[in-house]
Amino acid sequence: MHRTTALLHDLSVEVTARDRAAIARAGLAAGTRVSITHLGTETMQDRLDAAAAVRAAGLVPVPHVSARRLDDEQALRGALTGLREHGAHERVFVVGGDPRTPAGPYGSALDVIRSGLLAEHGVREVGLAGYPEGHPAIGDAELWESLAAKVAAVEEQGMTATVTSQFSFDADAVVAWITRVREAGVTAPVRVGVPGPAGIGRLLAFARRCGVGSSAGIVRKYGFSLTNLMGTATPDRFVADLAGRLDLAHHGEVHLHVYAFGDVAATAGWIAAAATRTLPIDAAEPA
Template sequence: MIPTGTCVYLPALPADPPDAVEGALRLLRRENAGLLAVPHIPATRVASTAALERQLGAWQRASGDGVREVLIVRGDLNAHHGEVGATAGAPSRGLFGRSLDLLETGVLQRAGIHAVSLCGHPEGVGHLSAAGACEALVAKLQWAEAASVEARIVTQFCFSARATIAYAEQLRAAGVTAPLSVGVVGPCKAEIRTRMAERCGVTPPAGGESDHPDGALLNEHDWPSEYVRALAQWQRDGLAGASGHGVQALHLYPFGGLGSTLRWVEERLPGLMLPAQ
């Protein structure tokens, strides 16, 4: 049900065993080598450059030298709630205080990585406001351009169409032209959406409050179709009046199960599809 060439992002959760991503890479290589695995690297949890080099080498062996892109996150436990091992106010024990510090080492290029996904945060993250998070993102995009590394923006999920749209407009107004993949939670119960919002530091669903760009109410019982429809309407209107607007892809979070998310993609998404730019 997943088309060949689709990126499959492999998160690095604090409670996972050290070889969890390696296992996932071996599974993907064996079961569907046409999918593009994109492992997460939490920068502040990297103990040393040598440790990162060993990890990247293990990933390449597990994937048959197939990892060409990674997603770089800061990995601050205090930016999220409910993480195993999180301690309020605890400093990072890793070598890198920022994801940009890791990028600037050149270790990714030496390991055969040609592209990076960079996190976008429509509502800010941790101690950073949305504007502060945007400034940090722009700095990483400038690094990618100077280093001749392909970069795309992949956003944290957000339950507010207005906040997502405002963030995309802010990026484009700042001259950011990198491809933008918007994080969308797949079909799931309202209590799951609320719980994951609390865990990840995201504003919970509005519960019927008007959040559509034209003021219409989003239908709580048709999540995520109504949310995507609101984005699509904005994109159609924006593309009609200005170049540089737009979203290139959806980044799906299958909190309600992979099967139900893929069925939604197959059955509902074609009629809602955001126009390609």
């Protein structure tokens, strides 16, 4: 399998609950995994409705669980029970979440995993976060220690892990991070975060919020300029660069994870178009 084809195979998409009305008409391929974020401005019912919309569209829901937004154990049990009732419980993505102070007893994703409630409620696969360019509030050593501990805790409970990265403009940083993931003994599939088509100004605003590097050299290599914020940026050049650098034998199973940033239709359109451009991209790969 060509490296670009491997990246595009079994890719996933990330949306918010607000996108649920757009999911059915977006045209994503049947079976596509759709992550549903856990935002503080949305209710659990909003996320359940979004999960139902994802399933109704023939897609696979991957709802997020934000540890620090959970008030107590009952809140976690209630969320998992609701997901099970909607047939959206087998795959979840567990993250610490944005609040600095936990609302309840779960201060991290690891706390949620170690509670044992995921496996108890039928979860089979747990998504975990990765940060190729580091985290603005967490030190590098702590990030790597936490990732290893979370993967171990997931596997000890008979579930499987996947690692999904924050989006990046820098293929070099992503490849170096994947290499380090494998050197740390983590063999779980990796999903590399990429932004779907988005306005350049909006994309940079998300990058600043998430601590993603956006120096002039990096974004120019990605395909746009900091001095011209008009227009829309796509990840084509990044994906081609990433594909050219990956060694499947060394880097293991790697797929794309596309952040829709509120425009599911544009994201679905880019995915469909990227599939038709596989051979030209592969033809440019180094021998």
